[in-house]
Structures are given as C-alpha cells and as structure tokens.
Amino acid sequence: MTHRHRLNLAIAAALFASIAVVGCKKKEEPVATMPPPAEPAPAPTPPPAMPAPAAITVTSVTLGTAAGADKKIAAPLLVFTPKDKIIVSVATDGTASNVDVASRLVFQDGQTAGEMKQALNTTGAETTNFEFTNANPWPAGKYKAEVTVAGAPAQSVDFEVK
Template identity: 60%
Template sequence: MKKTSLSSALMIAVVGAVALVGCKKKEEAVTTPPPAASTPAPAPVPEPTPAAPAVTVTSVTVGNAAAADKTVAPLATLAAKDKIIVSIKTDGTATNANVAAKLTYQDGQVAGEQSVALNTTAAETTNIEFTKPSGWPAGKYTAEVTVDGKAAGMPQQFEVK
C-alpha cells in the first residue's frame, strides 16, 4: 500500500482550487438601465362603500287581526286557534326583495316560515299570516324577520295560551 503524505494531499487540493477559480468566467459589469420616463402614478381606486340596504324594516308587530290599512294591534298573548299575523313595516325602495318571517317555538323548533317578494318605492306594511287548523301548542314563540336573508327589525316574543 502506498502512503500519500499530508503535504502532497494539500498541494493537490490547492492546485484544484486555483484551477477552479481560474476557470470561472469574469462577470460582466452590470449596467443599470437609464431611469424610465416618469409617468404619473395611477390614481388610487377608492374602496367601494357598502351600499345601504334599499329597504329597511322600521317595525315588526305580532297580532291576530289586521285593519284595512294592514296595521296590526300588538298582542303579547294569542289563543291556540288564532291566526298569527307578523306585520312588517318597511321604508325604502326595492324590487323583488325577499321579506321573510319565521316563528320559533320555545324549544328552538321552527313553527312556521314564509316569505314574500316586496316591490316598493316608499313606506309600506307587509303582513305575513300563519295558521294552524289543529291549533298552536301552548308556549312562548319568537317572530323573526329577514330581508334578503339578513336579520331585520327587532324579534318579537309572544305567548300562546
């Protein structure tokens, strides 16, 4: 076996390193392009402001009878065989706005849900009626109103006795 001295190994390594450095291409001088003619920056695009709802619910009333002008006298207690009317007063302009009313029983179960398409250009009252020929179960209920799927107006609570 042939022994290679440490100085020979170092010499070979130094020669290899010099050879690698010598083979490297010279980097061309990097020239920076002349600055482009200044153009005005584009005007910032303003953030769109969220559109106010076209129709707003001004009040929600629960009762069992509607007058000729669609107004409903508010009742806190209804009878089991009563018709439940959710009266929704709105203001604004809408074309085919989906106005919905949902009745929820005290245990969270949906007791009824209906919707109507609202076409209006001013203040208006819309009544949504719920009936149950077999009678409403006694207990507490909540009437909730939505416009185009978004909660609107104050939920109303009432009781059936």
C-alpha cells in the same frame, strides 16, 4: 553557468510560473441563465356580481290577530290563544325591487312553527303581513317571530301562546 544549472533554473521558473497561474486562476462562476419569458397569465376572472343589497329597512314588527285595510295591526298582542290566527305585520321603508321579505315563527325548542316570504316591490313606506294559522291548536309556550330582508336578519319579536 552550466548547462545543467540553467536547465534546473528553467525548470524551476516554469514550475513557479505554472503554480502562480494555477493559484491565481479564478474558479469558474456558474453563469445565471434566464428562463425563456413565460406567456402572460390570463387576467383573473372577476367574481360574479352580487345583487345590490336591499335598500329597505324594517321600521317595526307588530303582532296581532287582525289587520285593518292599511295592513296595520289595530290591537297589537304579545300573548295569543292556541286557536288564534297570528299576523306578523312588517313595516318597511325604502326602495326595493323583487326583494324577499320573510317571517318565521320559532317555537321555544327551536322548531320552526311556520315560515312565509313575499317579494317586495316598493319605493317608500310599505306594510307586509304574514298570516299564520294552525290546523291544530298552537302548542302553549314561548315563540319568536323572526323577520329577514333578502335573507339577512332584520328584527324579531318574542311572544307567547297560553
């Protein structure tokens, strides 16, 4: 073999080897890096404790113009005169400690005609009365006496002033 031929053969071999190496070379894969560990998040603050629901129920709502010594309405009414005192008698049962019981008179047009509340402390059956009077005669029309316990609707009674 001639020197030139060997040289060409060596160059061809080197060229082939470099092509093979370049062709086989793997692309560099990006290396995943882990971020430094984060500080642990503070524990979430629990929501403020809600007061326990009232453990009382309204057993009845009676309307009238006079109540006995036991606070019960002797002669229940659903129709009143414009000059009547309107007593909303609320009978409850259960246990309550400083729970608001409220009564509201609502006129047919949605206006509040009177509203009262009392804190109830009881461990059994109880009657709470709300006495509504009006310096002027009650307007004639349809009304509703709404009763709530701890702000939640309990019962309502429709009545009329004639």
